[in-house]
Amino acid sequence: MSYLEITKDVYREAALTPDVGLCCTTNPIWELPGLKIPKIMQEMNYGCGSTVHARDLTNNPRTLYVGVGGGMELLQFAYFSRMKSGVVGVDVVDEMLEASRKNFVEAEAQNPWFKSEFVDLRKGDATALPVEDNSIDVAAQNCLFNIFKTEELTQALNEMYRVLKPHGRLVMSDPTCEQEMNDELRNDERLRALCLSGSLSIKDYVKALTDAGFGTIEIRARKPYRILDPKNYPTEELIYIESIEVAAIKDPMPEDGPCIFTGKAAIYYGDEDHFDDQKGHILLKNQPIAICDKTAGALADLGRDDIYISESTWHYDGGGCC
Ligand SMILES: C[S@@+](CC[C@H](N)C(=O)[O-])C[C@H]1O[C@@H](n2cnc3c(N)ncnc32)[C@H](O)[C@@H]1O
Numbered sequence: 001m002s003y004l005e006i007t008k009d010v011y012r013e014a015a016l017t018p019d020v021g022l023c024c025t026t027n028p029i030w031e032l033p034g035l036k037i038p039k040i041m042q043e044m045n046y047g048c049g050s051t052v053h054a055r056d057l058t059n060n061p062r063t064l065y066v067g068v069g070g071g072m073e074l075l076q077f078a079y080f081s082r083m084k085s086g087v088v089g090v091d092v093v094d095e096m097l098e099a100s101r102k103n104f105v106e107a108e109a110q111n112p113w114f115k116s117e118f119v120d121l122r123k124g125d126a127t128a129l130p131v132e133d134n135s136i137d138v139a140a141q142n143c144l145f146n147i148f149k150t151e152e153l154t155q156a157l158n159e160m161y162r163v164l165k166p167h168g169r170l171v172m173s174d175p176t177c178e179q180e181m182n183d184e185l186r187n188d189e190r191l192r193a194l195c196l197s198g199s200l201s202i203k204d205y206v207k208a209l210t211d212a213g214f215g216t217i218e219i220r221a222r223k224p225y226r227i228l229d230p231k232n233y234p235t236e237e238l239i240y241i242e243s244i245e246v247a248a249i250k251d252p253m254p255e256d257g258p259c260i261f262t263g264k265a266a267i268y269y270g271d272e273d274h275f276d277d278q279k280g281h282i283l284l285k286n287q288p289i290a291i292c293d294k295t296a297g298a299l300a301d302l303g304r305d306d307i308y309i310s311e312s313t314w315h316y317d318g319g320g321c322c
Contacts, residue, residue: 003189004125007147008093010193015095018043018070022194029072035079036110037072041103044070047142048195048225048243049173052076055318056169056247061137063087064163066126066156067144071100071119075107077140078118085120088136092125127155131163139163139170143243146174146198157212161250170214170248175199175225177241184234191233196226199241206246210258215251216292216322217260219244222314244314259292259322263313266291266299270306281321283307290320 001009014022020043029037029045030052046069057063057080065074068089077087091097104116124130126144139160145153160170177199191197200208206217221244228239251259268275268283275283277299283289288310291299296309 001189003147003149003152003192004092006189007193010190011093012095014044014046014069015093015099019046022046030076032076032079034111034113035076036107037075038103038106038110040106041070041072041075044099044103045072046070047073047173048175049142049221049223049245051140051142051171051173051245052080053171053220053247054080056138056171057081059137060086062135064090064129064131064136064139066090066129066139066141066160068096068100068121069142071103071107073140073142074100074119075104075111075114077138078114082113082118084115084117087119088131089119089121090124090126090129090131091121092123094123097121097123127152127159129159129163133162134165136163137165137168139168140172141170142173143175143195145172146176146195146200147192148198149192153208154212157208161212161214164250166250168250170209170250171246172248173243173245174205175241175243176202176205176222177239178202179237179239181228181239182235185228185239188234196228196233196241202244205244206260209246209248210253210260212248213250213253214248215253215258216249217258218247218249218316218318219260219262219312219314220247220316221245254322257294259294261290261292261316261320263310263315264291264293264296265289265310265320266296267308267310268306269308270304275304275307277302290316290318292320292322295321 225243265288
């Protein structure tokens with residue numbers, strides 16, 4: 001069976017019989033005033049983090065969600081946009097589209113503000129999205145792209161880039177792994193479909209995003225996800241998998257390379273009231289400023305003894321340089 005057939009098989013099953021252990025989210029369910037998430041949506045939460053961030057969702061953004069699962073995050077996005085077809089949902093598995101459609105009817109019964117028509121469900125593949133060019137403000141996927149091998153991942157990212165408006169953002173959550181995985185794990189299509197053996201290192205994941213053209217990358221969170229142990233998986237060493245939450249913004253690519261925020265900050269603690277690097281970065285005395293890795297490198301190269309540069313915290317929540 002091809003990778004797509006195996007993936008469809010796994011998610012057809014997960015649509016027909018909710019599988020609470022699939023993927024293992026480490027996030028508590030988002031609670032917002034007046035938002036009730038039906039139990040069935042919680043049971044079908046097959047993500048590994050959250051892609052719904054209030055700060056991305058001002059001014060009624062048109063949202064796209066690829067790989068709908070039980071529909072929980074689409075309902076959360078609809079909470080912010082509250083308009084007909086404000087959220088477009090794409091999935092390649094008929095049964096998953098059908099299950100989420102039913103779940104939206106249940107959500108409508110529990111949430112007076114919500115109407116099923118807020119979500120426009122479309123059958124389609126992440127590698128050929130049924131969505132017009134430059135039409136989306138916020139695109140999201142949760143725990144899907146890690147399933148793809150290089151060629152499909154490149155196509156899927158190019159598709160997200162194509163449909164986003166300029167400065168639109170792609171918000172994602174996926175497993176990542178800093179250890180080498182052997183070929184048996186890598187090529188096991190079922191383990192890949194279960195989001196267990198396809199994950200890239202953060203460096204390679206970010207590179208795939210910048211290769212697709214995204215000029216700004218934000219790593220917003222990094223957390224423990226799963227263990228592959230030699231007793232249960234074809235590996236001789238214990239493999240530790242994490243999950244990250246990332247936003248890739250369709251900003252033009254800067255001439256000197258992408259701005260990648262990994263949660264570093266610079267603090268100027270010298271004799272003046274500020275430090276100006278003459279490249280657009282002003283560091284007020286004793287005030288941490290979030291900096292991208294490129295700026296961190298440039299400031300470190302100055303060799304000054306009055307600027308402190310923190311390690312990556314893998315938690316970036318906006319602001320700062322660039
Ligand atoms: C791991 S689940 C994640 C579901 C949802 N994002 C969540 O967080 O609960 C992967 C989803 O992607 C869908 N899917 C799998 N392959 C796909 C593809 N090539 N294109 C679009 N959707 C796909 C599956 O049917 C399933 O709904």
